[in-house]
Structure formats: structure tokens, C-alpha cells
Amino acid sequence: MILLPGFAEIDLHSHLLPGMDHGCVDLKMAEQALQQAHAVGIRTICCTSHFYPDQHHVPDFLEARTQQLQLVEPIANKYGIHLIPGAEVQMQPDVSSCGDLSLLALNELEAILIELPFLREVSHKCLDNVFRLMTKNRLQVIIAHPDRYDLSVVEDCLSFGCVLQLNAEAVLSEKKQAVRWMKNAPVLGIGTDFHRDAELSYSSFAKASKLAKKYS
Ligand SMILES: [Fe+2]
Secondary structure: EEOOOOHHHEEEOOOOOOOOOOOOOOOOHHHHHHHHHHHHOOOEEOOOOOEOOOOOHHHHHHHHHHHHHHHHHHHHHHHHEEEEEEEEEEEEOOOOOOOOOHHHOOOOOHHEEEEEOHHHHHHHHHHHHHHHHHHOOOOOEEEEOOHHHHHHHHHHHHHHHEEEEHHHHHHHOOOHHHHHHHHOOOOOEOOOEEEEOHHHHHHHHHHHHHHHHHHH
């Protein structure tokens, strides 16, 4: 079940902000992406640059993000697109030294987007941290692209109240598990997870959101 009203107008996951990660390289690329997004009816983009706890520090990340937002927001306004600052937070077993992860939340959604390690054993060691974000920080944890992880880890996350974010390509694949989640699991919405190829990503998003409407 798709939970977010107007999900077809909201890209929940993007690497739009230049210079933050291996997403857009400059403002020109970001503007082209905003153009593509506008063309397919997107009205809100969550800016979810990668945050790696073993490489980044929360205050520095926030400072860099603010600087980039100040540059990109006027362009987004031109295209009638609202930007929600956030991050794609990689969960790791030890996140104690990188700062307060809750500051990386998508505040307007009272939620935080996380990705899990690919190895099942390592992912299991992260579940305490995920649980803490839900309970201590009272944030809705969104699991990015759950189709990439071991199913048992995703099931554990769902069992304590996480919701899912599907990438457009997963929706379009119509693989059994993706369809099962859209029918039976709390899917907050869809993301492009675009890094650089905005044209392809947003045309996929448009097709995926059309397909997903029957599950909303
Ligand atoms: Fe991503």
C-alpha cells in the first residue's frame, strides 16, 4: 500500500544537491534534473545525499547541505519544485562518533531515510540503531530500496514499524517481492534515487508512479 498522498508528485530519494556525493556534479546538472522532474509533474524532491557515518560528521554535512540548498533552491523555485532537505543515512553497527543522526531527518515528513549494509550479518547488527531512531528519536524510519537487502532484515525492520521506499526501477520490474510489498507492506512512496541520469530516472519515475497507482 502506498501511503503518501500525492506520491506521484514526490521524489522521495535523490542525489540532486551538487558536490555532496557522487550525484549531480554542478548546478547545471542539477538544473537539468529539475527541468526533467518538472516535465513529469514532480512538485517535491527530497534531497537525500549520501551520509556515511564512518566518513562523515553530522555538523559538517549539515553545513555543506545548507550551502548547496541555498544555491539550488532558487532554481527549484523557478520550476515550482519544493525541496525537502534530508540524507540517505547508511546504517552501520557503530554510529556513535558521527554525531546525532536524527538531525539528518526529512523534517517535514518526521522521517529519516536509511540504507542498510548489503551483508545480512552486518545489517542485523544495525537493527538496534534503527530501533533507537524509531523509539528514542521518534522518527519514522524509511528503508530505501529494500529489494537490495536480505528479506529477513527487511521483515525485521517492518516488524518494528519501519516503512519502505521503492525505487522506480523496482516498481517497474514488477518482481514478485516488489508487488507483494506494494500490496501488503507500508510503502511510503517512490524515489528515483537518481545520481546523474535525470532524464532516464524521471521518465522511469513517471511510468512507475502510474503503475503504482493501483496499489495506493
Ligand atoms: Fe541513493
